[in-house]
């Protein structure tokens with residue numbers, strides 16, 4: 001069975017009749033990591049996700065895989081070392097989703113840290129990566145810095161450092177991790193919400209679930225249950241366990257996206273804000289520049305999070321301070337997105353000081369809560385979680401049935417590092433075959449490596465008008481994509497990276513979904529409406545700025 005949305009009825013049928021070793025609630029990067037880790041040990045795994053996979057925080061990050069240069073200042077060397085080791089692994093595990101990127105960090109006369117101290121930090125950052133960063137750091141004087149980034153504010157610039165980290169596709173990293181877990185035998189289903197629990201002697205025995213598409217209610221039985229619901233942790237704890245002490249301190253972060261031509265950054269730039277001592281990134285990607293993020297306490301429902309006028313003004317002000325020559329205005333903003341950090345309460349005075357470390361809390365009522373952390377370390381966090389669960393809730397005899405985890409291998413065996421570079425050298429073959437513009441084919445190959453060849457082989461025909469139409473077929477068959485907004489907002493960067501949000505292709509793409517998923521006229525309309533509604537909701541600040 002492929003990892004396709006249209007197989008969900010069979011998956012639910014299987015879930016109703018199976019007793020699982022581990023039942024995971026929440027299909028963001030944390031749940032995906034735990035599912036893959038547990039399945040790789042030979043555990044029988046089920047995962048339910050209430051929305052689309054990655055629709056929570058996991059599609060709303062800065063999309064960086066990074067060691068966290070700012071942790072050096074707090075002497076949290078172990079955190080940086082761990083994150084840099086995982087970064088090195090992710091380059092191997094997912095070369096089509098995690099790409100090396102250079103970051104320029106400019107220092108001005110009034111910067112909090114001077115060139116000398118920052119230089120020490122840079123050496124330490126390279127050392128903690130065991131000098132295996134894609135490229136070691138460079139020191140530039142003011143002129144060299146402006147030569148590198150012509151739009152950079154030159155007034156009072158002292159110099160800059162350039163170092164390596166990486167950018168990634170957050171939503172696709174979740175999908176590929178889940179696809180790998182699925183291949184290892186995990187049963188996964190989206191649009192199914194955990195609504196309650198059945199207990200025996202105060203211990204969870206099964207979870208009550210509701211299929212949000214059909215309305216059907218059913219139960220899933222497990223030996224143990226894991227919550228990976230990020231910012232929804234307190235809500236789920238209360239619903240499933242009853243008595244619950246709140247543990248989360250959610251914080252909101254937004255990003256804006258810009259056309260690369262309006263802010264031509266050849267590398268990422270680290271923008272330090274003076275007043276609140278925060279770091280904001282300007283990140284160039286294939287399709288766009290991402291600017292973000294903000295960090296403010298958030299008390300609402302994570303589902304309702306969206307950017308507001310103050311958030312957008314704040315980011316525009318920082319951009320204007322660093323790139324005054326670009327003269328960016330609200331009209332240059334293509335789109336915005338907002339997410340809720342699942343931070344765990346640690347008593348800090350401000351949201352930005354709250355620790356980004358994860359916690360694994362084993363509740364004796366037979367449920368483990370995994371929360372906090374970051375993308376970069378998701379594989380390690382999953383391994384630690386499953387180790388702890390096995391030690392705490394499974395007997396030595398039960399544990400002996402399972403193998404050691406096997407999660408350091410490529411997420412997709414068609415996209416190893418070698419296969420990825422082979423694909424890069426064969427882009428012209430696909431251009432010849434499809435006659436699509438070279439740039440579009442290059443994007444397809446960058447996103448899928450050698451699997452791009454399978455995609456073209458399977459879906460290209462003279463009726464296909466763009467590479468995105470082939471991507472839509474592939475997302476339906478192999479990416480559990482079942483709705484138009486899943487595609488526009490997560491499987492493909494169309495909404496975020498284009499002034500028209502990709503609506504020029506809406507007719508053609510929606511026809512593909514309608515035909516493949518056998519939609520009624522009403523379903524077709526409601527799918528189109530929900531993208532338009534998302535636009536109205538998320539970009540409502542445009543009317544007020």
Ligand SMILES: Cc1cc2nc3c(=O)[nH]c(=O)nc-3n(C[C@H](O)[C@H](O)[C@H](O)COP(=O)(O)OP(=O)(O)OC[C@H]3O[C@@H](n4cnc5c(N)ncnc54)[C@H](O)[C@@H]3O)c2cc1C
Pocket residue numbers: 025026027028029030031048049050051052053054055056057058059060061062063064065066192193194195228229230231232236251252253254293339340341342371372373374375376377
């Ligand atoms: C603005 C911002 C920028 C960030 N940038 C970075 C970065 O650049 N690099 C980095 O490493 N990290 C970054 N992070 C952190 C990272 O994105 C998060 O730590 C990570 O995505 C959290 O994933 P998660 O799976 O724990 O939570 P989520 O992605 O929120 O997943 C939880 C899932 O649980 C589901 N769920 C909730 N309730 C139920 C229920 N009852 N039944 C079933 N399912 C349910 C939700 O629908 C959701 O999909 C950033 C975070 C933010 C907010």
